[in-house]
Amino acid sequence: MLGIPYFKADSSTYVIKSVNGKVKKKGKGLSFFYNVATTSIATVPINAQQSPFIFNLQSQDFQTLQVQGQVTYRIVEPEKTAEMLNFNLKKDGVNYSSEDPLTIGDLVIRSVQTIVQNTVQNSSLRTALKLGQPLVEQIKKELFQQESLTNLGITVIETSITAITPSRETARALEAEVREMILKEADDATYARRKSAVEQELTIKEAELQTELTVQEKEQEIAESRVENERTMLRTKMEIDQERLDGEIQSEEQRQKLVVLSVENSKQEADAEAYAVSQQMKAFRELPVENLKALALASMQPEQLMAVAFESLANNAEKIGELNINPDMFSQVVKKAVRS
Known part of the structure; x- marks a missing residue:
């Protein structure tokens, strides 16, 4: 219709419709017909x-x-x-x-x-x-x-x-400064790494020296312990030897006492035997010779008797005229001697 157009707004537009300076409608996404001559429309995007x-x-x-x-x-x-x-x-x-x-x-x-x-x-x-x-x-x-x-x-x-x-010039200056800073940090990192390596090497060296010192101390302790053990063993051995020596001395003293006692006993036995022999000899001196011979002959063996008999014959040979000796007399004696 001429002079009465149609208006339609979307939902993102706030519409204010005024007629002759007075607001008639307002809101989002309004649609309406309006008179161009009397209507003004304000649209605000929201x-x-x-x-x-x-x-x-x-x-x-x-x-x-x-x-x-x-x-x-x-x-x-x-x-x-x-x-x-x-x-x-x-x-x-x-x-x-x-x-x-x-x-x-x-x-x-x-x-x-x-x-x-x-x-x-x-x-x-x-x-x-x-x-x-x-x-x-x-x-x-x-x-x-x-x-x-x-x-x-x-x-x-x-x-x-x-x-x-x-700006470009300032950026280049900052880049150069940062580059130098990065290079310095790299140098510092290299120095720090070398310093750390030296410190670690020093730490390792100190640890090795400490370990070596500890080993030496342990070896010294072992050596001292060994010497002390040897001293203890030597002292124990000396005590054992002294005890053995004391035992031997006591044994020798006991043996000496035994020898003295044995000698004393032997002396007493010898004295007793001598006394017995002297008494026997005294008795023999008082006995007649014929009795002594009889006693001697009584304890002799047959061969001894034969020897005594031949001795007696030999002593009185001038008184014997003729003597016949039979071999059979010696056969028994020879047999006995061969058996023995």
Whole structure:
């Protein structure tokens, strides 16, 4: 129908329909027919928006560096945003009648830039190059507190810092410095390794010397123990020899006493025998010769008697005229002698 077009918004767009300056409808994803002559439509995107940024800044020590990142934000109070900025559509119902909607991202990025710039300008180059995550936390904290965004009904969802880089010349200088530092660390590591090797070698040498000293002490203890054992054995042997000698001395003394006693006994026996012999001899001296001969003949063997008889014949040979001796007389004596 001429002059009565149809408008339809998606669910991520907040629509405010005004007729003759008065709000008639508002909400997400509205659709309606409207009179172009009397109706104005404001559409505010309420989905999350992403805006990348690159800031060329200067550190406290006057070194140029670049900060790259991205901020994600969202319009949470579209009515307040529509009051502060012009989000009205042209009569075609498609394009914005002003450039205000395009400035939302710039407003958020400028707020981020202010925070980043203040932080970087108060930090040295080396400190600023390490600000990544701390800077993100600081941006989140300060953006939530900024009235300019709050008044526009905008809230920041997420902020990220993708890179903080110095200028090319500064980067080369830092690379050279880091390279030298790495080389120095390598030299220090080599020195430390050599020092550690020397210390370990010294430790091993000391351990070997300590072990050798311990072995020598043990050997000395063993030698002293051996000498002490030998002394003990020698002392024991001497005591045993002394005891044996004492035993032999006692045995010899006992033997001496025995010999003395034996000699005394033998002497007494000899005296007794001598006394008996003297008494026998005395008795023999007092007996007649014929009696003694008779006693002697009584204890003789037949062959002894024959010998005595022949002796007697020999002594009285001048008195014998003729003597006949029969061989049979000697046969028995010879046989007996042969048997014995």
